[in-house]
Amino acid sequence: MGSDASAVERAPSPWAARSLLRRLATGDEVAHLVTLIFAASIIVITSLLVYQLWITSAPSRTEFGWKFWITRTWDPVFEHFGALPFIYGTILTSAIALIIALPLGLAAAVFLAELAPRKLSDTTAFLIDLLAAVPSVIYGLLGIFLVVPLMRTVIGPAIQRAFGFLPIFSGPNFGVGFLTAGIVLAIMVVPFIISVSREVLLTVPRDQREAALALGATRWESTWKVVVPWARTGIMGSVFLALARAVGETMAVTMVIGNSPRVAASLFAPGYTIAAVLANEFNEAFGTIYRSSLIELGLVLFLITFILNGLARLLILAAERGGGHAS
Amino acid sequence: MSRVRLIWRKSLNAFMLSLTGVAAFFVVSILFLILGCLIYKGASSLNWDFFTKLPAPVGEARGGMANAIVGSLKLLFLAALFGLPAGLIAGAYLAEFGGRTFSFIVRYTTDLLNGVPSIIMGVFVWALIVAPMKGFSTLAGGVALGIMVIPITVRSTEEFLRSVPGSLREGAMALGASKWRTIATVVLPAAKGGIITGMLLALARVAGETAPLLFTAFGNQFWSPGWKQPIASLPVMIFEYALSAYEDWHRQAWAAGLVLLGLVLLANVGTRLALSRGRAARGV
Amino acid sequence: MKKTILMVCLLLGLAVSLGADSTVLLNAAGATFPYPIYSKWFSVYHDNHPDAQINYQSIGSGGGIQQLKAGTVDFGASDMPLNDQLLGQFSFKIIQFPTVLGAVVPTYNIPGVSAELKFTPQALADIFLGKVTKWNDAEIAGSNPGVQLPANDIVVIHRSDGSGTTFVWTDYLSKVSQDWKDKVGSNTSVNWPVGLGGKGNEGVSGLVQQTPNSIGYVELIYAIQNKMGYGLVQNSAGKFIKASLASVSEAASGAAEKMKSDIRISITNAPGATTYPICSFTYLLIPEKISDAAKRDAIKNFLHWMLTDGQGMVEALNYGRLPKAVVAIEMTHLSEIQ
Numbered sequence: 001m002g003s004d005a006s007a008v009e010r011a012p013s014p015w016a017a018r019s020l021l022r023r024l025a026t027g028d029e030v031a032h033l034v035t036l037i038f039a040a041s042i043i044v045i046t047s048l049l050v051y052q053l054w055i056t057s058a059p060s061r062t063e064f065g066w067k068f069w070i071t072r073t074w075d076p077v078f079e080h081f082g083a084l085p086f087i088y089g090t091i092l093t094s095a096i097a098l099i100i101a102l103p104l105g106l107a108a109a110v111f112l113a114e115l116a117p118r119k120l121s122d123t124t125a126f127l128i129d130l131l132a133a134v135p136s137v138i139y140g141l142l143g144i145f146l147v148v149p150l151m152r153t154v155i156g157p158a159i160q161r162a163f164g165f166l167p168i169f170s171g172p173n174f175g176v177g178f179l180t181a182g183i184v185l186a187i188m189v190v191p192f193i194i195s196v197s198r199e200v201l202l203t204v205p206r207d208q209r210e211a212a213l214a215l216g217a218t219r220w221e222s223t224w225k226v227v228v229p230w231a232r233t234g235i236m237g238s239v240f241l242a243l244a245r246a247v248g249e250t251m252a253v254t255m256v257i258g259n260s261p262r263v264a265a266s267l268f269a270p271g272y273t274i275a276a277v278l279a280n281e282f283n284e285a286f287g288t289i290y291r292s293s294l295i296e297l298g299l300v301l302f303l304i305t306f307i308l309n310g311l312a313r314l315l316i317l318a319a320e321r322g323g324g325h326a327s
Numbered sequence: 328m329s330r331v332r333l334i335w336r337k338s339l340n341a342f343m344l345s346l347t348g349v350a351a352f353f354v355v356s357i358l359f360l361i362l363g364c365l366i367y368k369g370a371s372s373l374n375w376d377f378f379t380k381l382p383a384p385v386g387e388a389r390g391g392m393a394n395a396i397v398g399s400l401k402l403l404f405l406a407a408l409f410g411l412p413a414g415l416i417a418g419a420y421l422a423e424f425g426g427r428t429f430s431f432i433v434r435y436t437t438d439l440l441n442g443v444p445s446i447i448m449g450v451f452v453w454a455l456i457v458a459p460m461k462g463f464s465t466l467a468g469g470v471a472l473g474i475m476v477i478p479i480t481v482r483s484t485e486e487f488l489r490s491v492p493g494s495l496r497e498g499a500m501a502l503g504a505s506k507w508r509t510i511a512t513v514v515l516p517a518a519k520g521g522i523i524t525g526m527l528l529a530l531a532r533v534a535g536e537t538a539p540l541l542f543t544a545f546g547n548q549f550w551s552p553g554w555k556q557p558i559a560s561l562p563v564m565i566f567e568y569a570l571s572a573y574e575d576w577h578r579q580a581w582a583a584g585l586v587l588l589g590l591v592l593l594a595n596v597g598t599r600l601a602l603s604r605g606r607a608a609r610g611v
Numbered sequence: 612m613k614k615t616i617l618m619v620c621l622l623l624g625l626a627v628s629l630g631a632d633s634t635v636l637l638n639a640a641g642a643t644f645p646y647p648i649y650s651k652w653f654s655v656y657h658d659n660h661p662d663a664q665i666n667y668q669s670i671g672s673g674g675g676i677q678q679l680k681a682g683t684v685d686f687g688a689s690d691m692p693l694n695d696q697l698l699g700q701f702s703f704k705i706i707q708f709p710t711v712l713g714a715v716v717p718t719y720n721i722p723g724v725s726a727e728l729k730f731t732p733q734a735l736a737d738i739f740l741g742k743v744t745k746w747n748d749a750e751i752a753g754s755n756p757g758v759q760l761p762a763n764d765i766v767v768i769h770r771s772d773g774s775g776t777t778f779v780w781t782d783y784l785s786k787v788s789q790d791w792k793d794k795v796g797s798n799t800s801v802n803w804p805v806g807l808g809g810k811g812n813e814g815v816s817g818l819v820q821q822t823p824n825s826i827g828y829v830e831l832i833y834a835i836q837n838k839m840g841y842g843l844v845q846n847s848a849g850k851f852i853k854a855s856l857a858s859v860s861e862a863a864s865g866a867a868e869k870m871k872s873d874i875r876i877s878i879t880n881a882p883g884a885t886t887y888p889i890c891s892f893t894y895l896l897i898p899e900k901i902s903d904a905a906k907r908d909a910i911k912n913f914l915h916w917m918l919t920d921g922q923g924m925v926e927a928l929n930y931g932r933l934p935k936a937v938v939a940i941e942m943t944h945l946s947e948i949q
Contacts, residue, residue, distance in 0.1 A: 031507035035420035038413050039433045042481070045474060046436045049443065049451050056454075076773075077796030107350035115344060116351070124355055126595060131358055132528055133591035135535035135562045137569050138584045142364060144817050152821070174766065174822055176807060187357055194354065195528055196483065199521045203490040218340035234486050241479060244442035250538055251566070259771030259808025270807050275444040276771075279538060280810060282446060283671030284773025284799045286697060291677075298447040305442035309435060384651035385928065461682045463638065545638070546668040548653065557638060557666060567669065570811040573647070573836060 050302060057296035059288050068296060074261040074277070076285070081293035083300050085261040089178065089271040090304065093253065094246040096182025096267070097189055101242060104186070105193030106228075106235065112194070113201035114223050125198055131191040140255035143184040148175040148256055151183075156268060171266040176258040179267040184252050189242035196241065200234030201227060236316050240309065247305055250279035274301045365588065369581030377582055382548055382564070385573050392583055394550050395559040398465075399534065399590065401551075402544060402560055405469020406533055410476030411526055417477070418484025418522075423510055434485075441478035448475060449542035457543055463557040468544030472533040479532065483525020487518035523598055531591045537562040561587045635909045637665045641675025641688025643811075644775045644830060645893045648711055648928050649688065652921050656913055663909045672775055672799060679705075679896055685906055687896040690775020691799060692875030704899040706948065707874055708914060708941055709892035712863050712931030714831040714854045715779050716841035716889070720819050721746060723761065728842040729754040729851040732880075732888070735844070736788035738826060739767055740795070741805035746824060754851070761824070768818045768827035771808025773800035779891040780828050783879040831859070832929040846888040847880050858887035859931040867936030874940065890931070900949055911948055918942060 020029075060068070060081060071082020112121040152175030163169045204227050212222035228235070258270020259280065274297050285291045376391045383390030417437075421430050443451075452471040457463055491514050499509040515522070540546075545557035546567075561583050568580035646669040653665040667688070670678075675687035680701055692707060717730055734750040737743040743750050747760040770777045781797035795801050807822075809815040812833040819827040831854050834841045843851040852858050862881040869876050880888045897914070901907035918941055922932045933941075 028506040031510075032420075032424045035416050035424055038416040039420040039425070039429075041413065042417055042433060042440060042477060043436050045477075046440050048455075049440075049447075052451055052454055053447070073802060075802035076800045077798045077802065080802075104350050104354065107347040108354045111344075111347035111351040115347065124351065126599070127358055128354065129524070129528060129531060129595060130588055130592055131361070133531035133534050133588055134361060135537065135565055135584060135587060137537065137562070137566050137580075138361070138365070138535075141569060142361060144814075144821075146360075146364075149821060172764075174807060176818070190354055192528070195524065196486075199483075199524055200486065200490070203487070203521070205492070218336055220340040220343045221336065224343070234490075237482055237486055240438050241441065241482065244438060244478070245532075248442050248444040250444060250446060254771060254810050255814060259810070260803075260806070272808075275446070278444055278446045280772040280808075281800050282450075282673075283541070284673035286673050286676065286691070286799065295447075295450070298444065298450075301442075301444060301447075302439065305439055309438050309442075313435070382650075384654045385647040457683055458681050463683060541668075541670055541674075545640070545666075545670075547666050548650070549657075549664050549666060556636065557668075567646075570813045571646075 050299075053295055053299045053302065057292050057299055060292035060296045063289060064293075068293075069300070072261070072263060076281070076287075076290050079287070079289050081289070081296075083274075083297055085263050086272055086274040086277055086297060087300060087304065088263045089181075089257065089273040090247055090275070090301065092178050092267075092271070093181045093185055093257070093273055094243060094308075096179065097185035097246045098239065098243060100183065100186035101190045101193055102239060105190045105238075105242075106197055108190075109194045109197035109201060109235075110223060110228070113198045114219075114227065121198070125195060128191045128194050131188075132195070136188075136249060136251035139184060139188055139252040143180065143252055143256040147180055147184055151175045151177075151180045160268075167265045168267050171264070171268055173268040174258065174270065176256050176270055177266075177268045178257065178264075178271045181253050181257040181271070181273070182267075184256050185246045185249060188249060188252060189245050192241045192245060193235075193238045196238035197231070197235045200231040200238075203234075204230045233316065236312070240312065243308065243312070244305065247273075247301065247308075248275050249273075250275045254279055274298070274304075362588070365581060365585045368578065369583070369585040372578040372582035373585065377579070377586075381550070382559075385571075385576065388575065390579070392559075392561065392564055392579065392586070394547060395561045395564045395583065396586060396590075398544070398547070398551060398558040398560040399562070399587070401465055401554075401558065402468050402472055402540070403530060403534055405465065405554075406472035406476050407526075407530060409470060409473025410529070411480055413473075414477040414480025414526075414529070415484050415522070418481040419488060419510060419515075421481065421485040422488035423506070423514075437478045437481050440474070444538070445475065445536050446538035446542075449539035452539065453542040460555075462555070463543060463545035464555045465544055465551060465558040466554050468540050468558065468560070469554075471539040471543045472536065475533050475536065475539070476526075476529040479529035480522075480526055483528070484518075484522050487521030487525070488514055490521070491517045519602065523602060527595055527598060530594065534587060534591055535562050537566045541566075561590075634661070635663045635905045637663070637686070637906060637909060638684045639665060639667045639675075639686045639688065640670050640678045640684045641667075641896070642672045642690045642775055642893055643669040644690050644713055645688065645711055645930070647832070648925055648930050651924060651928065652913075652917060655924070656916060656921075659916075660909075660912070663913070665909075665913065671773060673773060675896070679898075685901075686898065686910060688894065689896055690891065690893045691778045692877075692892075692894055693896070694875075706897050706899055706944055707894045708897060708944065709870075709874065709894055709933060709937060710917065711925050711933065712859050712878075712890055712892060713779075714859045714887055714890040714931070715776050715783075715828050716831050716834050716854045717826060717828055717844065718816065718819055718834060718839050718841045719826040720823060721761065721763075722823050724758060725840075726755070726758045727840065727853070728758065729845065730842050731845045732783075732787035736784050736791045738765055739769070739784065739804070739806070740788075740791060741767070742790075754845070763824040766822050766825040767803075767806030768809055768815050768822070768825050769803050769806050770811070770815060770828075772810050772814075773798075774811075775799060775891070775893065776812070776828065776830050777801065779879060779889060782877055782891070783889045786877075786880045835929050844888055846884075846886050847882055848884045848886075850884060852885065852887045854887045854889070856926055856929065856931050858885055859890045860934065861886040862888070862890045863892070863931065863937065864934045867934055867940065870937060870940055874944070892933075897948060899947060907948065911945060914945055914948075915942075918945075 072084050073080045073082050156173035212226040254276035260270040261272045379393050380391030456467040499513045540563050546563050547557045547559045551558035565580045565583045568576035649667050672689040678684045679687035747762045778799045785792040785797045809818040812829045815827040819825045843853045845851050861883050862878045866876050866878050918938050925932045
């Protein structure tokens with residue numbers, strides 16, 4: 001019997017109530033098994049990956065233990081390694097990226113899905129999808145040649161004139177740093193948010209909009225209060241995609257973040273992320289502890305993504321509890 | 328409703344809607360900026376040599392990236408082969424068959440997999456395939472990219488299958504169709520647009536990935552026979568050339584970026600055309 | 612329509628899958644610094660010997676060593692010579708062959724200063740240690756009388772990626788400054804006391820060009836190719852030398868004697884009145900025993916060619932050629948490859 005809870009979770013399924021024999025006869029159980037195997041393979045692959053990371057990071061884990069998470073130094077010569085500056089940088093740049101990309105992307109998606117004529121919307125979405133294919137290196141180069149000078153000469157001074165007294169905007173401004181990296185990341189992840197959100201918004205049934213409008217809502221109110229909440233899970237899904245790309249991004253970040261393993265309060269300060277240090281040092285790393293520490297950083301990133309995802313899902317659950325349609 | 332409140336709502340409406348337009352315009356202008364940069368810096372290096380010759384050593388002008396273009400195509404082909412069906416079927420499981428907790432675990436794991444830095448993915452596939460095989464290969468590169476394609480495909484497949492209204496499924500059941508038949512012939516086609524978008528997005532993303540290829544496909548100055556030899560690819564060439572000291576290589580790197588984008592554009596256009604023609608043929 | 616596309620794809624697939632069978636395919640990986648000359652060598656060698664194909668990828672010295680250890684490449688390349696501890700990690704014996712010489716130069720960007728600055732070893736070490744923080748500090752001004760240096764803060768730029776260039780630079784600083792040796796040391800990647808990190812020579816030079824009052828270090832060939840200004844460094848004889856092919860070769864000429872017993876040698880801060888102090892060899896790492904006869908012969912032939920004809924091509928690409936004495940030593944090692 002399909003209970004109410006599972007009916008909300010899964011697509012509405014009129015087949016659940018049939019007997020086992022009937023299901024076997026029609027080949028549905030086989031289909032169930034086959035799809036289950038593929039779904040399970042994802043878990044298998046990921047577990048294999050984590051296992052491999054765990055094994056290869058053993059030397060540094062035994063050497064440093066829990067202190068690895070709170071140590072600030074990264075010294076390949078004297079073999080003292082600590083993950084704190086990288087954890088800080090990863091979380092900070094991803095947060096900046098999402099804070100910029102989510103409103104921007106969602107607004108653009110709303111425009112494309114609700115307001116723009118269909119042809120324009122399709123062409124624009126199609127062009128935006130192309131942005132996802134631009135290699136990270138190219139974003140990095142554009143970051144160096146365009147964003148960094150802009151930050152150093154125009155944006156940075158402007159912000160510092162207005163808000164320079166705040167600790168997050170204090171200190172010298174080199175052009176490279178957390179904020180620049182966050183901006184470049186935002187540009188890189190915004191196509192994912194727009195692309196998926198737009199598609200999801202397009203699937204919202206017409207009658208929902210029309211009902212709201214019939215009740216006297218303005219266009220904006222119907223969009224913001226009815227359509228967007230309906231598409232909530234899909235939009236959150238796109239945010240997950242964006243977040244995943246942001247924390248794992250290597251080339252573009254390493255070219256604009258300043259590559260200094262430091263924990264600084266100011267957004268203008270140079271910093272480092274886990275993915276960036278991996279990209280920079282992995283190829284040239286000699287020595288067991290050194291390589292092992294780099295792999296351990298990969299493991300740390302995995303754990304961070306795990307936690308961030310968990311937090312985000314809790315947020316969704318809370319939002320769903322508060323009413324609104326799940327799918 | 329008071330007049331003041333009405334005026335407020337109307338102005339908010341106008342303001343917010345125009346904001347969305349501004350946002351869309353902003354994003355599109357960034358896109359054109361990037362494209363413009365690529366074209367400006369790269370188009371001049373796009374000549375016949377670029378598409379037909381092998382890379383020449385530094386300082387010699389006669390080089391091209393023919394092997395890298397073919398290499399990227401071969402790798403993307405493998406990535407699609409390994410990753411797209413797996414992602415599609417897994418997504419179908421989550422949307423149509425999944426039990427509550429197991430689906431949750433699968434979804435969570437998929438997001439985790441998506442967030443793995445591409446360099447770690449490369450190291451993983453290196454340990455899995457390259458080290459035992461004692462050699463770099465196109466196959467290993469395809470596997471690495473294929474795994475990276477799965478999460479996005481799974482997410483979009485699930486999302487868009489779920490969005491298909493229940494009435495369609497019930498209609499099929501009423502006609503006596505079994506569950507898997509309904510999914511294959513009714514639900515999937517209905518969700519086709521969104522799913523294909525997801526697949527293309529996934530392929531577009533891995534088309535530009537460099538780090539995993541460095542450890543799996545390696546790179547090659549020459550043509551790569553078969554599937555078990557190292558192979559050149561556009562992102563790796565861009566990476567090497569862009570970070571080098573040579574102006575000629577820089578120009579080639581931009582040109583390669585342009586070609587990469589062009590390939591993705593072609594794939595997108597081709598698929599959309601095929602989709603719409605299919606739609607037109609069925610009179611939808 | 613669909614059928615024709617399918618046919619075309621299949622044919623293409625077949626076409627690219629077929630390959631020549633009689634060629635010897637060699638794969639190699641390693642250092643980025645010598646990549647330009649290696650790519651030239653392998654290409655010319657292939658033109659002269661079409662049956663031998665050497666595919667070299669510059670994934671970094673550490674990467675080259677890792678892949679060689681795992682047996683996924685036929686030989687490797689490294690900017691850093693392998694010490695005994697590293698050699699011990701291999702399950703087979705390696706012979707190291709120096710191939711070319713390179714140098715690292717200090718490059719800077721000071722608004723209003725176009726002169727070529729002279730740096731003492733102490734000044735360089737103290738700048739990179741963060742002890743000297745302003746351009747008009749006595750340590751710098753002392754060697755540059757007549758140049759108006761501003762009282763601005765120095766922005767230090769270093770490499771963020773592990774590289775042989777960093778190794779050479781830090782090796783030199785460790786030799787000339789005890790402070791540096793104690794606090795930082797030398798490696799392809801170190802814990803820099805101050806400064807921003809740029810990826811690759813491109814990254815460092817880009818940051819230097821964009822950041823006023825900055826100083827960084829790049830490979831000589833890079834500076835020459837990009838027509839960048841760079842400073843003079845004081846060598847162990849007290850003279851300020853500008854890096855050039857001649858001054859770099861000078862540094863290696865005295866090394867041959869010591870290389871007879873151990874081919875790995877550091878030539879930073881080498882003696883001599885006209886030597887440039889920040890140079891080094893770069894090495895090819897060849898397994899002593901190669902079981903595949905065709906591959907073995909190809910590698911030996913290549914090495915022989917590299918030591919003779921190949922050396923004639925290096926200066927055009929701004930690398931220093933090996934001194935004759937060193938070539939002689941390497942020829943004797945060639946016979947050890949079996």
